[in-house]
Amino acid sequence: MKILEYMQLALSLAEKGRGSVNPNPMVGAVVVKDEKIIGTGYHRYFGGPHAEVYALDEAGSDAQGATIYVTLEPCSHYGKTPPCAEKIIAMGIKKCIVASLDPNPLVAGRGIEMMQDAGIEVETGILKDKADKLNEIFMKYITTKKPFLFLKCAITLDGKIATKTGSSKWITNAIARKRVQELRHNLMGIMIGANTLVADNPSLTARINGGIDPFRIVIDPDMVTPLDSKFVSATDGKSILITSVEQKPFTQKYLEKGVKVILLQGREFSLEDILTEVGKLKIDSIMLEGGSHLISKAFTEDAIDGGEIFIAPKILGDREAIPFIDGFNIHNISDGIELKNTKFNIYGDNISVEFYKN
């Protein structure tokens, strides 16, 4: 096997931690000696051992003189675990090959320096683009302290998310809806507008095997969220209500039920402010599920980092049906919003457009 293949294996291992390690990065590691893989590992869950620990422990004393492939620069600081760079040195690793450098200011470059000072040969940048993409959520969060905002919406061919009466079940098919459950596991938070909550009373959970439920964030400047909604009734402490400071006198009964309340100025909150506040709760990623008003605002502010728009081969053909986006004033086609870095996914007779700002 070649360097690229070992690193690709490490990346595939890292990917297994998706949705379970946030707000930490996904990391994979492979220890190789004499062309043989003698240890593998990945960061499995938030606060758990790092990828290097699994891989080095598996290699044991054979790690002496071996090469370690790591998708992200080994850490150099005492966090929830002792620094991996120290362990790599202690185990007698001869060479360390790294994909991404750590964007975390606590770590950046220091892990590499520690290893080099100990006489380990370090090579960096191998499959860096792939590794950076893998951890785009972590990269954004650690550098901006704001969560990665991922749009999910399910639309008809004519771009509607519901009929004029609010009927939206179901636009997409079961395969596409299963993918949405995966996304809810992959991303730490899920955000909807109060109108959507009132209309659908959604449970906003990740209904897949071993799925981690997201933090539920509801934007509700007018405090219309019903006290008997599933959102308020949830007992896992993951419900977050964002409302106006003007509503402060009315927050008590939500707080009593265990809902976290964030107060913002005014009534039209900017995504900028919302993301800043949510970021403070150590939530590194949010899936924006709608409705129309919130999605439109997010596009207007260019606050969307990526998304997946699911399209069903259905047509409403009704001008009064609810569009997934509205409120723009466009004269020329070239002035429209152009989604970038697109990719299509086929789910039976449904399809999705996945896109990313970067």
Added chain:
Amino acid sequence: MKILEYMQLALSLAEKGRGSVNPNPMVGAVVVKDEKIIGTGYHRYFGGPHAEVYALDEAGSDAQGATIYVTLEPCSHYGKTPPCAEKIIAMGIKKCIVASLDPNPLVAGRGIEMMQDAGIEVETGILKDKADKLNEIFMKYITTKKPFLFLKCAITLDGKIATKTGSSKWITNAIARKRVQELRHNLMGIMIGANTLVADNPSLTARINGGIDPFRIVIDPDMVTPLDSKFVSATDGKSILITSVEQKPFTQKYLEKGVKVILLQGREFSLEDILTEVGKLKIDSIMLEGGSHLISKAFTEDAIDGGEIFIAPKILGDREAIPFIDGFNIHNISDGIELKNTKFNIYGDNISVEFYKN
């Protein structure tokens, strides 16, 4: 090779005639003797020799005792060419394997009968579904005398075909637009509303190598089509204006320019009436290119036999932009239009949904 493989080859040959043989069917033929292919052919252009003629002539005297695979029942009547069933008999073919039976009442079953009477063993129905699908245009036209109506439209992700000012160039990318040129070759006619003509002054030609320009059909109850439009100026006799009988006094100047004029009662023409009149001109297929009003009417009447809707990853987000379909009144998602027999095609960063009524 097996029976199915020979017939598949015959179908692939038939496909080569797409767009060139209308309103005749596409047909392919393969002559096989001692497991060797000794002749192949397909119907190349309208009025030209049939597939069997090419294949049998290539086989020559070796056809004696051979098997012929034909995608459509050989003809038994004197049309533009002598009957193929006779030629098959005369050449000494021993066995004839047929996919589709001919839906043409002038031929149905008689070709097979003629061959059987002459002692040829005949097997039918091999890959019949594929062969029927291949000639769905011919099948519809020959049995109903109405053209196959194929919708083409290019929309943004939010289902718009133009901005409110009429800007629509370009929603889709160059790869998707090239596919549209192919469709214009494949289908005999192209139909648009007068508003689209006035807004875009399109040339409506098949701009591909060897492409056959379609008949251009404009629905114009109010006779707003400019005399200096490309549509009126075309000198190929393929421009057809459909207007109201009330406009009869004003048709002269269009007729003088070589435009065919069809007069219909009233001002809101039904697709049913339009297709009936266009069918009389031996046009077996029409691509419906828009605009919104005509497309909506076609869906309302359930007149669309199939289509390809191209989607670009662009968003207008403007309620006043022009939707590809409008005028329905839908309360429940399940009451929307559901496209059937869908298939997705990817054109770079554009995608299309292809669909068929049957």
